[in-house]
Amino acid sequence: MHQEPDFLQNLHKELRDGRRWLDRAIVLAYAVAAGLCVVAFTLMADTAFELFLHIYGFQGGWLVLFWMPAVTAAAVWLTRRWAPGAAGSGIPQVVVALDPALDTSLRARFVSLWLSFAKMTLSTLGFAAGLSIGREGPSVQVAAGVMHHARRWLGPKSGISSHALLVAGGAAGIAAAFNAPLAGVVFAIEELSRKLESRSSGLIIAAIVLAGLMGVSAFGNLSYFGRIQVPKLSWDALLPGLCVTLACGVLGGLFAKLLAQSLTAAPERLNRWRARFPIRFAAAGALAVAVIGLATGGATFGAGSEAVKHMLVGQADVPELYVTLKFIATWLSAWVGIPGGIFAPSLSIGAGVGHNVAELMGPQIAPALIAMGMAAFLAAVTQAPLTAFIIVMEMVDGHAMVLSLMASAMLASLVSRMLARPLYETLAMYMLSTLPAPAKEVREQKTGG
Structure with missing residues (x-):
């Protein structure tokens, strides 16, 4: 017969393991940092696009014929010269970093603190150029790079893998960018990992939601496109x-x-x-x-x-x-x-x-x-x-x-x-x-x- 869990014994065991609680606190602190980075990236992108609109509104808009090629060429040159791993959406890079067969020494080519910073800066140039791009995919790579950095501070017996941190970071990027924590959790399961590790799934979900709350704290608990008036469908x-x-x-x-x-x-x-x-x-x-x-x-x-x-x-x-x-x-x-x-x-x-x-x-x-x-x-x-x-x-x-x-x-x-x-x-x-x-x-x- 299965023995019923002893609440007091399990509680004592949980509270006694200080290292485990420290590891959890580190992960959640990095989740907050990831969410704040996405918030900062959002503000940067919005400001950059406002600059573009100002240029577009000057003298009938013809200036964009020179501005857009010049800024885009500069951004692509900087990307290829200093951060080739930052090119494109950012989601494929996180998918590659999650590949279990990828040698760990190569992971920094796809996710890192440097790439997170570069992604924010170079994508902002794209918005300043007025290109038809979004910030949600880049937010995935930005947050994944921040969250993955937590690995160096975790204990060897934490049970929190690099895979779990990358999944949490990528999903946190979606949650914070769209102000939609539930979407972040589903994105983690459907697009990034296809499953969550049972040992750390609760912590991963908590990190995703916490990162999403950074967006809510900064921009308010509002729907991205407001509330639509849906007529009765027949x-x-x-x-x-x-x-x-x-x-x-x-x-x-x-x-x-x-x-x-x-x-x-x-x-x-x-x-x-x-x-x-x-x-x-x-x-x-x-x-x-x-x-x-x-x-x-x-x-x-x-x-x-x-x-x-x-x-x-x-x-x-x-x-x-x-x-x-x-x-x-x-x-x-x-x-x-x-x-x-x-x-x-x-x-x-x-x-x-x-x-x-x-x-x-x-x-x-x-x-x-x-x-x-x-x-x-x-x-x-x-x-x-x-x-x-x-x-x-x-x-x-x-x-x-x-x-x-x-x-x-x-x-x-x-x-x-x-x-x-x-x-x-x-x-x-x-x-x-x-x-x-x-x-x-x-x-x-x-x-x-």
């Missing part, structure tokens, strides 16, 4: 909702496939030119983004959060081709190699799809269709449907739409899987393939390959 909403979901599934799958091919140096003429002249390529890509932005009246500049807010309240002033042009601007912004994410631009593209369908088929349920488009497109791009629908639910305070958002994300992710491989996994595998030959040999020995 069977009449089924066809418009299905159109939004399928369109986002196809577009998101194609977007993920296009990004994967572009960022893995597929053997094409433009990628050969990109490899040979990366700074010139970055300047040319930024110039194209500047032209698109001018053609749309500035609608495609930046992450697109303001456009989403206007759509949700029925005050959208975006052009008819917003979805297509934002799609192209985001692809080019990622392709030039600057540190920056795709989460927020993906949400704006999905919102645009929902807005377009609403104008044609269901203007009375426009907020609901826009929210469904956001969840569907993000799920299609990342192929992480649970994370996508929870992020959107928390960002718009859409608890009344849980089933609709979940169904949209699940179906769009399914459609995307028929068109493309998981984006972050593909990029992570490419990064692993570019490791030095001795490192690849070590990895093959560990995996039995």
Whole structure:
């Protein structure tokens, strides 16, 4: 027979182990630090984009044709010279660092305090350039680098592995960036680890929530896009909702496939030119983004959060081709190699799809269709449907739409899987393939390959 737990004995055992409590305090302190770094990064990004808007508003906006290529070229040069591991979204780097077969000596190439600082600084330059990038993916790498640094202060018997710290840090980045702690927990399970270590799962979740609370403390307990007014949905909403979901599934799958091919140096003429002249390529890509932005009246500049807010309240002033042009601007912004994410631009593209369908088929349920488009497109791009629908639910305070958002994300992710491989996994595998030959040999020995 199993003996019942002795409460007093177990309590005495817990309180007696001072080293364990010190290790827990260290992890939670680093979680606070990770959350504060994401808060600082948010303020930096917002300030930088305000600077860009000031430049865009000067003398009719033509100055951006010179400003965007110059700043982008400088940011790409600095990235390649001082912090090549900071390029791109940041999520693939954390996925690589979590690979159990990766030699620990190589982990600093993908996550470290230096890369966290570089990511914040260089991504801020991307916002100052007005590129169509987001700060949520970079926040994952920033927070993971901070949390992983806690490992050097933990005791040898702490039971808290580097893997656990990286998962906690990456998820804390999502929680703090979106002001959505629940989304951070789900992101940890679905996208980063696929499971939580039982010995430290409670501490990991506590660290994620604590980091998320740093965002709440700084910006208030408010939904990212406010609270949408969702009308009562009936069977009449089924066809418009299905159109939004399928369109986002196809577009998101194609977007993920296009990004994967572009960022893995597929053997094409433009990628050969990109490899040979990366700074010139970055300047040319930024110039194209500047032209698109001018053609749309500035609608495609930046992450697109303001456009989403206007759509949700029925005050959208975006052009008819917003979805297509934002799609192209985001692809080019990622392709030039600057540190920056795709989460927020993906949400704006999905919102645009929902807005377009609403104008044609269901203007009375426009907020609901826009929210469904956001969840569907993000799920299609990342192929992480649970994370996508929870992020959107928390960002718009859409608890009344849980089933609709979940169904949209699940179906769009399914459609995307028929068109493309998981984006972050593909990029992570490419990064692993570019490791030095001795490192690849070590990895093959560990995996039995």
